[in-house]
Amino acid sequence: MARGKVQMKRIENTVHRQVTFCKRRAGLLKKAKELSVLCDADVGLIIFSSHGKLYELSTKGNMQGLIERYMKSARGSQIEEGEGDQPPESEQEIVMLKQEIQLLQKGLRYMFGGGVGTMTVDELHALERHLEIWIYHIRSAKMQIMFQEIQVLKNKEGILKAANEFLQEKVEEQNGFFDFPPMITGIPYPLTILNEIFQF
Template sequence: MARGKVQIRRIENPAHRQVTFSKRRMGLLKKANELSVLCDADIGVIVFSPHGMMYELATNGNMQVLVERYKTAFGETQGASRRKKKPQAIPQEVLALTREIELLQKGLRYKYGESDINHMSLGELHSLESNLEIWVQNIRSQKMQIMSMEIEMLRNKEDILQATNDIFQEKISEQNGILNASGSVMVPQVPFQLNRGSNYYL
């Protein structure tokens, strides 16, 4: 019977997700090893599980060598792309950053009482206020994102614990069923002799 096509989406059941991860991880490492043997290629694979466990495969036996080769190749590519870029917008960016740094320095001096607010113009105050509002929004957004990630992690842990608990409950139920089914224990009959020539059985 032909196997149906598996829909590629996140598996909601934590136990099924862990089993699928283990099977497909082993298949991925096996295929990488076969590709290395067939084509004489140096392959490095690094996999992190949802729980933070690391699995790796280096076909030449040394992951560090492959990582250094990758860094070298990536650095050369980045250097070539940087050389192709024309530094036409750099002066404007430098000027804008310089103004922003000066504004921040004035704001910090005012915050720590080192200068009076009267030394800042209306435009600088408006700009500082806008930047502060943007920073507050970014901080709140980052805080909400971190809180959502922590809540999601706690929910995943709860699902894993619930799945583990269900497995243990099933095993306990199976053990209780086996004990109840074998409630009557057969005692073997052992012969013993009371008088000479007469055998009795328990």
């Protein structure tokens, strides 16, 4: 009596599903052992049941060694694929970046005393553009620093003005109290009197 074709879908009946799992797991492990013996192959097999139970088979050595071999092999194949299957855009970008690095190295050699005789006109134009960009950034940074310094000086000026007004008020109070003579040569009183009145 011929068996019907088994539909490849999840078995709904839990008992039937468990029986099928046990039978097919045993068959799979048997086939893996046969493959290893007949073909002298290293076979590693890992199975997790629906309940999370682990079943494993490693025909030669242990599973850890097989996994390490697999990781090394997979890493090597990824590197080879990455070298051979680069998209044309990334290849163009790599070429452009290499050219720019070479140009900048030549420019640095020139700035530190090397000759420009080896550079072409296009390279000199490109170097000039880079230098203009660098000068722009340098000037922007310089202007930012100068603006910050101006703000600091303005703050100091405000503090000094407030201190000056305070000192003048103190001097006027003292002038009325001690009845000192009026200002001499634009300075209200000698600096020694100011120091005594207002100590910094």
